[in-house]
Amino acid sequence: NAGVTQTPKFRVLKTGQSMTLLCAQDMNHEYMYWYRQDPGMGLRLIHYSVGEGTTAKGEVPDGYNVSRLKKQNFLLGLESAAPSQTSVYFCASTVLGLGEQYFGPGTRLTVT
């Protein structure tokens, strides 16, 4: 039981490049979330999903897109990366909305 895994762990992009971050969970959780964390700050919600095929915007969705084609996977896409998107990205999942959230180890993204 791996829990929540994130791919890749580190990435450096140039401004304007695109990439996709993958989050996978093996706990059969319905709810999945993408957060970002900037230095010295708490986490902020980017997008979330309450089930396969459904997604919704969080607090800071601009510049990101998401997809949940399979229940166990939640993808976060950056179509045209900007330096302001330099951050650590965390994925989380939970079986029900009020349950304990399980977080992945994070992806450290630098946009130059």
Next chain:
Amino acid sequence: DAKTTQPNSMESNEEEPVHLPCNHSTISGTDYIHWYRQLPSQGPEYVIHGLTSNVNNRMASLAIAEDRKSSTLILHRATLRDAAVYYCILRDVARGSTLGRLYFGRGTQLTVWP
């Protein structure tokens, strides 16, 4: 969502108890009090949660004031591995809370000295 206020930082010696305070004066009757912590270079992890009564688990205890306007996370014997940022978060079971969103503040940075 109701906001919480925590000290920016606290320090403790190893094997001593640690009391991490959280103020939430605008808490509503349907808000649960959750605590998460984030170890260095890791994602947050759940610690404990409660509604009105004090709660204990293997990691910590949660003491909730009678008026629920404040709470305290208690680590009974701090270890070096407890050095982390601790987040106090309110989760409302009534207003759209089934979405499960967590609102993180800056938390309290706990330093544990050997």
